[in-house]
Amino acid sequence: MACFPFTRTLAQPRDMATDQRIDITATLGALPAFPQLRGKRVRLRGPTAGDADDLFALFSDPEVMRYWSRAPMRERGEAEGLIGEILDAFSKRELLNWVIVDADDRVIGTTTLFRFDPRHRRAEVGYALRSDHWGRGLASEAVSLAIDWALRTLDLHRVEADIDPRNHASRRVLERLGFRSEGVLRERFFVGDEATDSELFGVLATEWRERRR
Template sequence: MSFDLPAALAALPGFPQLRGSRTRLRGPRQDDADAVFALFSDPEVMRYWSRPPMTERTEAEAAIGEMQEAFAERDKINWVIADKSDAVIGTCTLFRFDARHRRAELGYALRSDRWGQGLAHEAVSAALDWAFRSLALHRIEADIDPRNDGSRRILERLGFISEGLLRERYFVGEKVSDTEIFGLLASDWRNGDR
């Protein structure tokens, strides 16, 4: 008998609330707009992103609305990462669910002033653990700009394996960039030493 991923997603009563020792993942709220704007308007955070930095707070408001709508349709789960004081310090997303192949993609961003503290690793680890256990996913993929050494270290520490380079995949403004694909299997996660 196969696992029914669409039914599992549809049965979620709300954003899954996930906790680490220093972070928690929760659904976005409209009052998170200032923090979301601060995150996605930071040129350091957006340096290797597939879109340019936000320039207007209204973009953050719209992004939160899109996150909430996508969850309502169960197209993606786009959590905000909050610290112990509930201040938003990043995002973590599972998206492009593929029920037949039990696969999804992963994305994440963290405020640049919080880099190097293990917070992204902790938050992403919670999302991965939940996805493999609760959604019975077989594979999770992530793609990064190959120049993004920080993100590469996070993925490798979580057990992801680099599986190849896609040349000139994204246009960000007028610049084109490559992307590197990473994959993590449920068996890698269960047997991993993170």
């Protein structure tokens, strides 16, 4: 027997809690600029043209890019192009790709919220950090800032992340933040000629808030 999704009719009771929820699309659309988020050691802000050298240093590092779904950058112009893509995507409210900066306002990484799904109240998070800053908890701090903002401002129900299963450092970041592994998708990405797996992680808003009480 085929099974079809039902459509809510006018005779069904309304969910008043749903009616009062934040309109994710409208809230994103009303943002005048990248929200600036400040932690104890790092800050998240939107990228500028002056960040090209730092972003090229980040994304041309083979260690940083080892488990990404694209090869390392080879020319500075790619970083300039990335900045343009980030700003264009923000103008369409398709993603929020912050740069992570230190106390001197130098870019040391990125944190991104993307694939917003207003209907199901979820989004994905991604991140990268300069390899000479690994092991200090800075990625965890930056990702926490982004997720705290998303849950508070957009009232998301769930945040997801995916990693290459071999990326144990990234796994530790997610597990430290309360994400749970939810399965492996085999050979989901090609990096050059290599087919790589993708492991999906997720955290619910209720779980996130419970850990921070």
